[in-house]
Amino acid sequence: MSRELIFEGVRDFDCDHIFDCGQCFRWYREEDGSYTGLAGCALANVAFEPHDRDAAPGFSEGTVRVRVLAGPEDAEDPALWSRYLDLGRDYGAIKARLSADDPVMEQAIAAGSGIRILDQDLWETIVSFIISQNNNIPRIKGCIERLADGFGEPLEGAEGARGQRALILKTLPGPERLAGLEAEDLAPVRLGYRTRYLVETARCVAEKGLPRNMEELSSLCGVGPKVANCIALFGMGKRDSFPIDVWVRRVMAKCYGFDEGDMKGMAGFARSRYGELGGYAQQYLFYYIRGLDEKNR
């Protein structure tokens, strides 16, 4: 399997912004600036060619190419990828609304103008963000790959993916599979104390089904306010969610003058200032402050 899907006339799109803004953990940058990774159980390479090569990243109309490398039959369905990459949404309008009368957002958007919020699989989002807590990104990625490698299913049609990194040739294990495991089985994955959270959550989901709202989400073990907001935003399409992590606390303190411990104040501010666009605002701010931190080192 190796078919190329082409989407013409796409605006507000940049692979680095999209795959490195902290929303996903199974996409890896290639030499040419494209990204290879998994959307559910489909393996693909995503590249963007701006028509205006001199334009700043995320500011030029261009072509998105999706080379589907492995997965089930419907992995080659353009509609699936259009939905996953959120191509049907007008990010220009979102950015205009957010930056109106807000110089901070204007600056943040300039830094990550090609961000798009991916429409990810709910269960994978739950697993990923339980693992992400009090953890760093390289180790989060390692944990997720070890979990897939040790307990997931091989990708369908993976023979077409020969030569791709061996890391991403398996899907994450589903709730039923994880529910049948003991903590000691998962020891090689080195999740630390998150092992218990994951197994308990898997058992809960295997028994009662996937969560359908914030309340059911928050009842899961290892899912506090921050993780719940991430899952809602990335896995349930709740684009008004505003996850407050250490980076958002930093940027809100630095740019809006909040006390770093004042999460309630920040949440209230986000609700009234960004409203239904809270999730987009959070992604721009997150990418912006992490980029600043990068420059300081």
Next chain:
DNA sequence: TCGCAGGTGGTCG
């Protein structure tokens, strides 16, 4: 050696 990394659950006052 120690603090920190995309927090949460448990325990106090």
Next chain:
DNA sequence: CGACCACCTGCG
């Protein structure tokens, strides 16, 4: 309630 604090693991 709200303010602590321990917690796996790995890296600088």
